[in-house]
Amino acid sequence: MDEVAILLNMTLLLLVAGACSVIFKKLKMPAIIGYLIAGIVIAIFVMPTDWWTDDSGIIVEILAAMGLVLLMFVIGMELNLKKLKKMGKFATVVALIQLPLMVFGGYLFGIMIGWDPVSSILFGALISGSSTAVVTIVLKDQGKMSKEDVETVILITVIEDVAQVIMLSMAAPLLGVGVEAGFDSIMWVVIIIAVFMLAAISIGIVLVPRALDWIASKMPDEILLITALGMCFAMAYLSVTIGMSMAIGAFLMGVVVSQAKCSSTIEHDITPMKDIFMSVFFISVGLKLTLDSIIDNIFLIIGIFLVYAALKTSTVVFAYFICNKPLRISFMSAVSLVVMGEFAFIIADAGYSAHVLDHSLFASVIVAAIISMVAIPILSHNSGKIVDIVGAHAPKPVLSTVSWAENTRNRHYAKIALTSKATSSKLSDRATMAYVDVLAIILIEIFFFLFTQDMTDFLYTHIESNMNPASLKTLCFTIVLAVNFVAIAIPLYDLVKNLKFVEKVYIDAERRAEAKGEGNLQRRTIRFYKAFIRVNNWTIVFLIAFAILIIVPTGGGLMLIEHFVAMLFAVGVILLIYAYRRGTGAE
Numbered sequence: 275m276d277e278v279a280i281l282l283n284m285t286l287l288l289l290v291a292g293a294c295s296v297i298f299k300k301l302k303m304p305a306i307i308g309y310l311i312a313g314i315v316i317a318i319f320v321m322p323t324d325w326w327t328d329d330s331g332i333i334v335e336i337l338a339a340m341g342l343v344l345l346m347f348v349i350g351m352e353l354n355l356k357k358l359k360k361m362g363k364f365a366t367v368v369a370l371i372q373l374p375l376m377v378f379g380g381y382l383f384g385i386m387i388g389w390d391p392v393s394s395i396l397f398g399a400l401i402s403g404s405s406t407a408v409v410t411i412v413l414k415d416q417g418k419m420s421k422e423d424v425e426t427v428i429l430i431t432v433i434e435d436v437a438q439v440i441m442l443s444m445a446a447p448l449l450g451v452g453v454e455a456g457f458d459s460i461m462w463v464v465i466i467i468a469v470f471m472l473a474a475i476s477i478g479i480v481l482v483p484r485a486l487d488w489i490a491s492k493m494p495d496e497i498l499l500i501t502a503l504g505m506c507f508a509m510a511y512l513s514v515t516i517g518m519s520m521a522i523g524a525f526l527m528g529v530v531v532s533q534a535k536c537s538s539t540i541e542h543d544i545t546p547m548k549d550i551f552m553s554v555f556f557i558s559v560g561l562k563l564t565l566d567s568i569i570d571n572i573f574l575i576i577g578i579f580l581v582y583a584a585l586k587t588s589t590v591v592f593a594y595f596i597c598n599k600p601l602r603i604s605f606m607s608a609v610s611l612v613v614m615g616e617f618a619f620i621i622a623d624a625g626y627s628a629h630v631l632d633h634s635l636f637a638s639v640i641v642a643a644i645i646s647m648v649a650i651p652i653l654s655h656n657s658g659k660i661v662d663i664v665g666a667h668a669p670k671p672v673l674s675t676v677s678w679a680e681n682t683r684n685r686h687y688a689k690i691a692l693t694s695k696a697t698s699s700k701l702s703d704r705a706t707m708a709y710v711d712v713l714a715i716i717l718i719e720i721f722f723f724l725f726t727q728d729m730t731d732f733l734y735t736h737i738e739s740n741m742n743p744a745s746l747k748t749l750c751f752t753i754v755l756a757v758n759f760v761a762i763a764i765p766l767y768d769l770v771k772n773l774k775f776v777e778k779v780y781i782d783a784e785r786r787a788e789a790k791g792e793g794n795l796q797r798r799t800i801r802f803y804k805a806f807i808r809v810n811n812w813t814i815v816f817l818i819a820f821a822i823l824i825i826v827p828t829g830g831g832l833m834l835i836e837h838f839v840a841m842l843f844a845v846g847v848i849l850l851i852y853a854y855r856r857g858t859g860a861e
Contacts, residue, residue, distance in 0.1 A: 279329045287334070290316055291553050304408045306616075307647050309553045310640070313560020321561070334558050341555030343524040344548040345616065347506045349406075349435055350528020351541050365429035367597055367706055372589035373437050374713055376402040379585040387577075393635065396625045399441040400639060401582045403434035405615035408647055412654050413610055419603070427607050430590075431615065438617040439525050442624065443467055443518060466516050471526065474509065478530035483537075490536035499543045502531055519624050559619050559640060562626070567637040574634070578642040579649075583612045598687050601680065602661050609657040613650040614643035689783040701779045704772040711769035715762050719826050722758045729754045752840045759819050759844035766815045774811075777803040812852075816845055 294315065295308030377398035384394025409431050413424045482505060490498050506527045513523025531537055568575070587608045594604030622639045625631035631639075653660075665673070690698055733750040741749065781803055806814075820841045 279327070280333055283330050283333045284337075286316065286320065287312070287337075287554055287557055288550070291557055295553075302651055304405075304411060304647055306405075306408070306556055307644055309556035310560040310644055313557040314563050314565075315560075316557070317561045317563060318565050334554065334561065337551060337554040338558035339520065339555075341548075341551035341553070341558075342521055342620065343507060343510045344544065345552045345555060346521040346524035346620075347528040347531075348541060348544065348548050349616070350525040350530075351532045351537055352406075353432060353436065353529050353532060363702075364597060365426055365433055367702075368430055368590065368593040369433040369437060370706065370709060370713075371593035371596060372586075373402050373434065374716075375589040375592070376585055377441075379581070379589070383581050387574075389635070392630055393625075393632075396445060396621065396630055397635070397639070399438065399445065400618045400621040400625075401578075401585070401614060402441070403438045403615040403617050404431045404586070404611040405613045405647070406431040406435060407616070408613045408650060409610060412613075412651050419606060419610070423603060423607060427610050430611065434615065435617060438615070438621065439522060442617070442621055443471065443522055445621075445624075467518055470512070470516050470518070471522075474512075474523075474526045475530065478509075478527070479533055482527075482530045483534035486531065486534040486540070487536055490534075490539065495539060495543060498536060499540060502540045503544070505531070519620075521620055521624075556619065559623060562633075563637050563640060567633060568641055571634050571638045571641075574638045575641045575645070578638055579645045582614065582642065582646065583649075586612050595679070595683065598683065601676070602658070605661050606654075606657040609660070610650070610654045612653055613646045614639075618643045689786070690779070692783055692786040693779060697779060697782075701776060704775045708769055708772040708776065711765040711772065714765040715769070715822075718758075718761050718765070719822065722754075722761070723826060726751075726754055726758070729757075752843070755823060755837065755840035756844040756847070759823060759841055760847055762822060763815050763819050763844070763848055766819055767811060770811045770814050774807050777807055812848075816841070819844075 291309050291312040293308075294312040295305040298308045298311070299305060377395070380398025380401045381391075381394045384397045385391070389397065406428065410428050413419060413427060419427070486498065486502060489501055506524055509523040509527035510520040511523070513526075514520050531540060534540075587605070590608035590611055591601075591604045594607060595601070599607075618639065622631060622636055626633070626636040690701060693701070730747070730751045733753060734747055737746065737750065739746050820837070823837055823841065
């Protein structure tokens with residue numbers, strides 16, 4: 275590889291990308307579409323020729339890696355933790371509601387059309403987010419929504435970015451050690467990743483901002499920029515070393531650097547460099563597409579876009595509805611988020627490189643994302659008209675159902691408004707935590723559903739005993755089942771506490787509403803709430819956990835009595851821990 279090859283490739287990549295971006299900018303489309311189309315154009319017209327060499331591929335690969343690192347570093351820097359804490363409560367609730375539904379919907383779609391579970395989960399993860407850059411440009415250019423609503427939508431995309439980083443981190447064991455790797459290998463990678471991320475954030479926030487602020491006060495800006503970039507690439511390198519994507523390490527360092535007072539200076543100085551190398555990253559994504567792959571998968575491409583648009587719109591509208599927002603602004607906000615984000619390309623590229631996604635699925639996702647970027651200005655501009663048309667022509671049963679749901683929700687919030695402001699705020703927090711507890715329980719059960727047999731085999735091979743092999747296998751399975759019981763008992767206990775608080779507030783709100791002649795809860799419903807509140811928390815937890823263990827299939831072939839033994843063992847462990855905490859004053 276010589277300097278002539280580098281110069282020729284940079285000339286080709288940047289000029290073609292610049293020309294395509296100018297065209298799409300004139301059409302009021304995001305520049306990122308121009309980069310992707312430039313990659314497709316080069317793949318079709320240049321790569322088959324003798325001009326494109328092996329050195330060209332290596333050059334693009336290196337430059338694309340730099341672009342990915344810088345892009346993720348800047349995305350991390352744009353995550354203002356203080357602003358998120360202050361203004362992000364509603365956006366966080368919306369994201370918490372719609373993101374799991376998006377992932378689950380994508381997983382179901384993948385399973386329905388015959389993809390394997392890992393590809394389906396990865397598909398759900400990559401369609402879960404929206405493009406912060408595209409959404410920001412489209413909404414600010416059009417001015418169809420209020421400033422507050424625009425900022426809320428943008429904040430939702432930022433939280434989605436964080437969630438997709440977490441998803442990419444969770445997928446790292448499968449992408450790094452392989453889908454068929456043993457349980458012990460996967461668990462070892464998971465532990466290393468968890469420790470790395472925790473250490474990176476906790477230690478980095480203490481040391482890095484202070485160091486950068488000191489450099490900013492004593493040294494020229496270029497030294498500050500060089501130091502920050504060195505830290506960025508160092509974290510990306512460490513991330514790759516432990517089996518994660520370099521994107522995760524760069525993002526984490528961006529989050530850490532964002533806490534420095536000089537972060538705005540760093541972000542300003544790094545933006546031109548980021549724009550250049552980021553364009554090469556998206557060009558490299560387009561290079562992996564061919565005209566044949568697009569034509570052969572046209573129906574899958576359209577299907578992915580339609581599923582994504584339907585899932586994103588419906589889940590965001592549902593989340594806004596739950597949070598007591600008007601239907602019109604809910605739909606307009608939801609439509610404004612129907613554009614796949616940068617993480618769709620990053621996750622898809624990671625899955626394709628790890629051979630988890632095949633080429634047809636990879637190509638289909640990328641083209642569907644491009645379609646969403648082309649469609650979003652049109653959809654967002656006409657979102658208000660779409661609401662009016664749907665309201666005027668929807669079947670009467672649908673309109674009646676929507677009206678009933680809105681009236682029920684409004685009555686619910688009207689009752690809550692009768693309580694104090696502090697109680698209302700606590701109710702929102704407790705209800706949100708109850709939802710998080712449910713998600714935690716589901717994730718724990720998915721984990722045990724996937725790995726119970728692996729954990730049983732792991733114990734069986736590491737326990738030395740003179741027991742009969744069948745009896746030892748049963749014992750190992752019972753131990754794993756007991757661990758499952760203890761694991762779900764923790765979020766279950768928190769869930770029960772939160773639900774009891776919510777029901778106490780409902781009962782108080784109903785009592786206040788009845789005093790004004792507005793109560794509508796049936797007496798038996800109130801009696802059920804009161805009875806539930808009186809029951810001991812641990813009793814409810816044990817009963818629900820036992821029911822979950824019986825219902826969720828684990829493949830061990832245990833009888834009911836063995837489930838009962840596992841429950842007794844787990845209950846004993848929990849009671850001992852509880853008694854110890856009470857004795858030491860920790861409870």
